[in-house]
Amino acid sequence: MKPVIRHDDAYGLEIVAYFDGGPAFEIIERDDGYIAAGSTGRYFAEFDRWPRRQKHGMKFVRGKNALDVGCGAGRISLYLQNKGFRVTAIDASPLAVRACRKRGVKNARVLAVEDIERLGENRFDTVLLFGNNFGLSGNVRKAKRLLRQLHRITTNAAVVIAETTNPYKTTNPFHYQRDNRQRGRMPGQIRMRIRFQRFASRWFDWLFVSPNEMKGILKGTGWKVTRFIEGDRPSYVAVIEKVRLR
Numbered sequence: 001m002k003p004v005i006r007h008d009d010a011y012g013l014e015i016v017a018y019f020d021g022g023p024a025f026e027i028i029e030r031d032d033g034y035i036a037a038g039s040t041g042r043y044f045a046e047f048d049r050w051p052r053r054q055k056h057g058m059k060f061v062r063g064k065n066a067l068d069v070g071c072g073a074g075r076i077s078l079y080l081q082n083k084g085f086r087v088t089a090i091d092a093s094p095l096a097v098r099a100c101r102k103r104g105v106k107n108a109r110v111l112a113v114e115d116i117e118r119l120g121e122n123r124f125d126t127v128l129l130f131g132n133n134f135g136l137s138g139n140v141r142k143a144k145r146l147l148r149q150l151h152r153i154t155t156n157a158a159v160v161i162a163e164t165t166n167p168y169k170t171t172n173p174f175h176y177q178r179d180n181r182q183r184g185r186m187p188g189q190i191r192m193r194i195r196f197q198r199f200a201s202r203w204f205d206w207l208f209v210s211p212n213e214m215k216g217i218l219k220g221t222g223w224k225v226t227r228f229i230e231g232d233r234p235s236y237v238a239v240i241e242k243v244r245l246r
Contacts, residue, residue: 007201009094009095010194010200010201011096011194011196011201012096012097012098012099013196013197014040015072015095015096015099018043019044019103024041025196026194026196027195027196029192029193029200030176031191032176032179050075053237056237057130057161057229057239058161060159060161061126061128062126063124065085065086065087065155066080066085066088066125066127067087067119067123067124067127067128067153068080068088068089068090069116069127069136070129070131071089071108072096072131073096073099073103077100081105085126086107087107089109090108090109090113090116091110093110113146114146116146117149117152120153123153123154124153124155125154125155125157125158126161127159128160128161133162133163135209136206139185139189143207144217147160147217147221148221148222151222159241160223160240161237161239162237162240163235164208164235165235166209167208167210170234176190188209189206189207190205190206191203191204191205192204192206211225211238214238222242223241224241224243225238225239226239
């Protein structure tokens with residue numbers, strides 16, 4: 001058997017493959033050997049095919065300047081552009097960003113969440129973290145840091161609309177909660193990588209949280225939850241509004 005060829009942008013490769021008309025499936029491999037597969041098509045879905053919780057969440061977008069964090073193939077950005085918003089789309093994947101531009105996203109750029117302050121202060125009225133992207137930062141400490149950064153780059157009345165999955169509401173064994181507690185990690189923290197064909201991304205952490213855990217993470221960051229939008233699955237959307245930092 002040939003070894004897996006490591007590629008830092010395996011995620012982008014699947015996006016490009018689907019965009020170019022070929023079938024593409026995303027393989028998510030967890031560090032304990034659990035593997036899940038899904039269609040890349042969900043990153044290209046039109047609004048009428050979005051989950052109900054996401055459709056409802058879009059009703060809380062405000063202002064004119066929006067930031068789409070972890071934009072993937074640009075479905076959120078394109079929807080908002082068509083509604084008249086000025087959208088900045090960011091993703092750590094160069095190939096995904098390239099696909100966004102080809103699909104018509106006007107302002108898409110390669111940027112990791114760790115570097116989000118490079119976008120400048122007081123710019124955005126709405127920040128979107130769909131596709132479970134509340135967990136992009138990987139752990140509680142980094143999540144708090146990201147939220148403080150978002151506080152600086154957003155306007156006074158800004159809102160964050162974020163999606164995640166409640167790890168306590170799923171019967172799927174992809175959350176190894178007991179081992180996490182023994183290791184001093186959050187129960188919904190996982191370590192995984194993306195695989196596509198013979199390529200594999202680097203390993204990275206992802207964080208899933210319950211509504212109460214999200215409230216705890218938000219403390220001291222200048223944000224508070226004003227609404228939870230539940231769905232028919234363990235995933236949910238939180239509407240998070242800006243408050244004054246003390």
